[in-house]
Amino acid sequence: MALKLYGIPMSTCTARVLACIYEKNIQFQLVPFNLAVGEHKQPSFVAKNPFGVIPVLEDEDLTLFESRAITAYLLKKYKEQGEDLLRLKEGNLKEEAMVGLWTEVESQQYSPATTPILYEYFFAPRRGKIPDQKVIEDGIVKFQKVLDVYESRLSQSKYLAGDFYSLADLHHLSFTLYLMRSPWVSLISSRPHVKAWWECISSRPASLKVVQAMTPAEK
Amino acid sequence: MVVKVIGPPNASSCRKVLVCLMEKEVEFEIIPIDLFKGEQKSPEFLKLQPFGVVPVIQDGDYTLYESRAIMRYYSEKYKSQGTDLLGKTLEEKGLVEQWLETEGQNYHPPIFNLHLQFHHRLGLPIDDKIVKESEEKLEKVLDIYEERLSKSKYLAGEFFSLADLSHIPLTHYLVTDIGKAYMIRNRKHVSVWWDDITSRASWKKVLQL
Numbered sequence: 001m002a003l004k005l006y007g008i009p010m011s012t013c014t015a016r017v018l019a020c021i022y023e024k025n026i027q028f029q030l031v032p033f034n035l036a037v038g039e040h041k042q043p044s045f046v047a048k049n050p051f052g053v054i055p056v057l058e059d060e061d062l063t064l065f066e067s068r069a070i071t072a073y074l075l076k077k078y079k080e081q082g083e084d085l086l087r088l089k090e091g092n093l094k095e096e097a098m099v100g101l102w103t104e105v106e107s108q109q110y111s112p113a114t115t116p117i118l119y120e121y122f123f124a125p126r127r128g129k130i131p132d133q134k135v136i137e138d139g140i141v142k143f144q145k146v147l148d149v150y151e152s153r154l155s156q157s158k159y160l161a162g163d164f165y166s167l168a169d170l171h172h173l174s175f176t177l178y179l180m181r182s183p184w185v186s187l188i189s190s191r192p193h194v195k196a197w198w199e200c201i202s203s204r205p206a207s208l209k210v211v212q213a214m215t216p217a218e219k
Numbered sequence: 220m221v222v223k224v225i226g227p228p229n230a231s232s233c234r235k236v237l238v239c240l241m242e243k244e245v246e247f248e249i250i251p252i253d254l255f256k257g258e259q260k261s262p263e264f265l266k267l268q269p270f271g272v273v274p275v276i277q278d279g280d281y282t283l284y285e286s287r288a289i290m291r292y293y294s295e296k297y298k299s300q301g302t303d304l305l306g307k308t309l310e311e312k313g314l315v316e317q318w319l320e321t322e323g324q325n326y327h328p329p330i331f332n333l334h335l336q337f338h339h340r341l342g343l344p345i346d347d348k349i350v351k352e353s354e355e356k357l358e359k360v361l362d363i364y365e366e367r368l369s370k371s372k373y374l375a376g377e378f379f380s381l382a383d384l385s386h387i388p389l390t391h392y393l394v395t396d397i398g399k400a401y402m403i404r405n406r407k408h409v410s411v412w413w414d415d416i417t418s419r420a421s422w423k424k425v426l427q428l
Contacts, residue, residue: 104287
């Protein structure tokens with residue numbers, strides 16, 4: 001039975017899981033989901049994810065929510081196919097821990113810094129609100145500090161966890177894709193090592209599929 | 220060689236790591252840092268942890284930061300000793316990750332806000348708006364936990380795991396300094412779970428440090 005993924009490709013958290021699925025070439029079924037009609041608040045969905053948010057993965061009788069828990073599960077289950085993005089092979093525990101460190105940094109520093117900026121710019125207008133410039137300005141100040149740490153790290157290491165592409169880099173794809181579609185592209189492009197890293201990770205075949213999935217259909 | 224844990228022993232993020240190391244029967248040494256003197260922003264510290272937050276561990280010449288990454292590393296490294304904090308099967312591990320992510324994404328932000336608001340040493344005026352919003356968010360998360368824990372002894376299943384452990388230090392502040400024990404006590408299953416996880420010897424020892 002194929003995996004079922006409930007979610008919307010345009011959503012950053014769903015796209016995070018898609019990136020992992022494409023890297024590992026996993027057979028799956030994307031279950032169409034309609035946020036606009038409140039499908040995420042329906043009892044049948046809340047039974048799967050009590051937080052009422054996407055994505056949710058169903059693998060036979062296992063149901064999982066939280067995109068970063070889903071990607072970790074998929075990489076462990078499919079560790080024999082595709083690249084070793086969690087460094088699970090024997091003796092690589094320290095590398096695995098570095099992947100763990102930078103996935104935590106993405107989760108605790110990078111995404112919380114980008115979320116307010118991207119929310120105000122992309123999503124507030126859809127809810128009829130005017131973007132809050134103060135939130136955006138404060139957000140940019142915080143985010144620049146985080147990016148300075150990344151610039152320093154990536155001047156010593158080709159990818160975040162070491163000289164290998166890993167889940168830590170992958171987790172950054174979807175948020176950064178939105179950033180590159182915003183007026184603040186220069187935050188990335190003005191930092192040579194972050195820029196080079198971005199160009200490298202976003203040009204992988206699986207990443208290009210994510211870009212396509214995150215592109216709204218032509219009307 | 221003994222693991223060095225750099226940070227104040229009573230900081231919530233450090234306590235998580237200390238409880239984990241005790242559960243895994245790993246010897247450690249605390250190198251205290253004074254956050255109020257800004258020692259976490261010194262150039263020496265920033266070389267170890269460029270974001271200037273605690274904890275950091277040094278294990279010989281290996282350095283690691285982010286409390287959850289540290290816990291995962293030691294839980295895996297010492298999986299054959301002490302308490303199994305990760306789960307045995309792939310499915311159990313998936314559920315541990317799900318609830319550990321839930322703690323990081325949904326529980327931590329509002330409870331950490333409350334912790335900062337009521338921190339007596341920070342001495343800042345309390346922002347009622349932040350307190351109200353954080354409480355409301357936390358209440359919703361605790362409702363979900365109440366439902367979950369009515370079906371399962373611990374968050375990830377019938378075994379204590381990193382997911383439960385990660386909640387202990389900040390929830391301790393919630394029921395003490397922050398003065399909102401009712402949020403736990405008003406929920407029957409959360410209350411039972413709370414008493415269970417805080418009765419563990421590892422937590423009792425960490426409180427003495």
